Amino acid sequence: MAESARPQPPVSYRWAVLIFVSVAMAGNYYIYDSINALERIFIDHLGFSATQFGWLNSSYSLAAVLTLLVGGIIIDRIGTKKAILAFAMICLIGAAITAAHGSAATMIAGRTVLGLGAESMIVAVTTALAKWFKGKELSFAFGINLTIARLASVAADNSPTWASRAFYPKGPAGEPSWQRPLLIAVGAALLAVVCSLIYWGLESRAEKQYELGKAGQTDKLEFKGIFRYDLSYWLVVGLCFTFYSAIFPFRTFAIDFFTNKILAAHGGVAATEAARISSLKLAGSLNSLLPFSAMIATPLFGLLVDRVGKRAWFMMFGSLLLMPVYLMMAYSTVSLYVPVTLMGIAFSLIPAVMWPSVAYIVDQSRLGTAYALMTLIQQIGFFLLNLLIGSANDYAHAGLDNPGGYALGMWIFSVLGFVGMALSILLRLRETGPHAHGLETITTAHSASS
Numbered sequence: 334m335a336e337s338a339r340p341q342p343p344v345s346y347r348w349a350v351l352i353f354v355s356v357a358m359a360g361n362y363y364i365y366d367s368i369n370a371l372e373r374i375f376i377d378h379l380g381f382s383a384t385q386f387g388w389l390n391s392s393y394s395l396a397a398v399l400t401l402l403v404g405g406i407i408i409d410r411i412g413t414k415k416a417i418l419a420f421a422m423i424c425l426i427g428a429a430i431t432a433a434h435g436s437a438a439t440m441i442a443g444r445t446v447l448g449l450g451a452e453s454m455i456v457a458v459t460t461a462l463a464k465w466f467k468g469k470e471l472s473f474a475f476g477i478n479l480t481i482a483r484l485a486s487v488a489a490d491n492s493p494t495w496a497s498r499a500f501y502p503k504g505p506a507g508e509p510s511w512q513r514p515l516l517i518a519v520g521a522a523l524l525a526v527v528c529s530l531i532y533w534g535l536e537s538r539a540e541k542q543y544e545l546g547k548a549g550q551t552d553k554l555e556f557k558g559i560f561r562y563d564l565s566y567w568l569v570v571g572l573c574f575t576f577y578s579a580i581f582p583f584r585t586f587a588i589d590f591f592t593n594k595i596l597a598a599h600g601g602v603a604a605t606e607a608a609r610i611s612s613l614k615l616a617g618s619l620n621s622l623l624p625f626s627a628m629i630a631t632p633l634f635g636l637l638v639d640r641v642g643k644r645a646w647f648m649m650f651g652s653l654l655l656m657p658v659y660l661m662m663a664y665s666t667v668s669l670y671v672p673v674t675l676m677g678i679a680f681s682l683i684p685a686v687m688w689p690s691v692a693y694i695v696d697q698s699r700l701g702t703a704y705a706l707m708t709l710i711q712q713i714g715f716f717l718l719n720l721l722i723g724s725a726n727d728y729a730h731a732g733l734d735n736p737g738g739y740a741l742g743m744w745i746f747s748v749l750g751f752v753g754m755a756l757s758i759l760l761r762l763r764e765t766g767p768h769a770h771g772l773e774t775i776t777t778a779h780s781a782s783s
Contacts, residue, residue: 342543347465350535353528355478357417358458359485360525361424361451365393366489367518368431368444370500370617372589374511376732383586383731385437387723390585392441394716396448401709408457413464414536416457418529423450425522432515452712454525461532476632483624485521490588490621492517494614505610562703565770566694568760569687570707572648575753576683578714579655579746580676582722584620590731590739591616591669594662597736622673623680630681635689644686644693644772645761651683652754659750663743694770721745 368375368389375381408416424447431443458478466474492514493500499513595612638647658672658679665672688704695703722742725731731738764772 339543342465342539346535346539346543350465350532351462351474351477352481353532353535354417354458354461355481357421357525357528357532358455358478359482360421360521360528361447361454362482363485363489363521364424364428364447364518365390365451366486366584367492367515367521369490369584369620370493370588370613371511371514372586373592373613374500374509376589378509379435379437379511381437382723383726384720384723385441387582387585387719387721388437388441389444389719390582391716391719392445393448393451394712394719396445397452397712398709398716400449400452401705401712407453408460413457413461414533417454417461418526418533420450420454420457421522421525421529423447424454425519425526426450428515428519428522432512432519435511461536479631480628483628486624487621487628489518490617490624491614493610493617497610497614500613501610505606563694563768563770565760565763565768565772566691566703568756568763569690569694570710572652572683572753572756572760573687573707574710574714575749575756576652576655576679576687577711578718579659579749579753580623580680581715582718583659583746584623585719586722586726586742587620588613588616590662590742591619593731593733593736593739594669596733602734619669619673622670622677626677627681627684630678631685634682634685638686638689640776642772642774642776644690645757645764646773647686648683648690649754649757649761651679651686652750652757654679654682656747656750656754659743659746663740690772693772693775718745718749 368386372381372383372386375386376383407419411419427443427445427447427450429443430446431440433439433443459475462474462478488495496514496517499517500509501507502510502513592609592612592615595615596609599608599612634647638644654675658676661667661672662669691703691707722745725742725745726738729735729738729741731742761773764770
């Protein structure tokens with residue numbers, strides 16, 4: 334059959350591809366977040382310091398930066414089906430190393446390997462979706478892909494509830510297990526490998542029978558010309574750095590903070606073991622509200638902004654919501670659901686506006702480099718803040734016997750919130766002036782009429 338005579342893949346085939354690559358990507362989301370509920374177990378039973386716990390995610394981010402420097406070269410050379418499987422196997426190796434031994438050095442090594450595989454796998458999955466859905470339902474496919482991946486984050490945060498036997502195999506009064514929850518993450522990595530193999534089969538079969546689109550160009554970081562980007566771009570990058578550095582490193586330590594904050598109101602160090610387990614489950618539920626809210630609200634906020642414009646204004650509003658939440662958590666007696674809800678709205682709103690805004694500021698020919706640079710700087714923020722907050726918690730002796738010790742870390746996050754607010758104000762001033770790029774004015778109606 335001639336190449337030009339091949340039919341397009343049927344809709345059901347494309348959606349089967351979407352499901353399998355999304356579940357594969359969800360595997361590495363679960364692995365990344367699987368340690369969130371284990372901080373106190375690592376500290377109390379493995380002798381970790383909070384700084385060492387912070388290194389578990391900082392090492393991941395360091396590896397991710399190195400991956401971004403390499404860019405999409407490997408994916409371009411070997412293709413998406415081989416790349417997704419190869420990176421899924423690297424994630425499996427990283428998860429297995431992390432679960433192999435309860436020493437800080439071993440776990441940091443495992444998380445470093447995970448960072449090398451997971452970020453590259455996300456790029457490969459994105460490239461594959463562009464191949465299968467470009468010119469069709471690409472935006473919706475990306476939305477479904479992200480929703481499935483964030484479901485894995487919600488599952489990881491709530492693992493003390495649905496996998497309580499893994500955390501406490503001998504019952505609430507027994508010794509907790511650090512390894513069994515990590516073995517669940519190894520299982521998630523195995524699932525990712527299986528789904529990657531199925532995708533290999535689906536793409537190999539489709540290459541023989543159907544006409545496939547060309548994969549989207551992967552983001553390669555090219556340093557030439559990066560300093561010629563407009564000021565608006567750098568303001569968005571700065572906001573990206575401050576916003577994500579205030580969210581994801583917070584999630585690293587949030588379950589331990591929430592658990593001890595809740596326990597402090599129910600007897601503190603004198604609390605029963607049952608109360609400790611109940612508090613851990615509630616803390617996981619609170620932490621999972623962030624990815625859960627983003628799953629639902631981010632696409633809706635995206636639709637809203639497309640209709641009304643005002644992108645810089647929405648980023649400023651999201652930054653305003655984020656500013657007080659950390660100090661409310663540290664000092665206020667209001668329910669933790671209040672600041673977490675405000676954070677969830679900001680976590681849903683700002684990304685829905687921030688990433689698409691770059692496409693209005695940067696020329697299409699340089700967009701891949703712009704996104705790669707923005708993501709690299711984001712990962713540097715993760716690296717620095719995970720270490721800084723871990724060190725702050727150690728310095729202030731934060732824990733159940735001293736819940737006030739978490740305040741120093743909360744102040745650090747708050748400073749990031751204030752800086753983000755300042756950057757968003759500067760961006761709005763620029764985008765309502767003579768150097769605007771249409772962030773405030775361009776809407777779907779405007780695009781349709783132009």
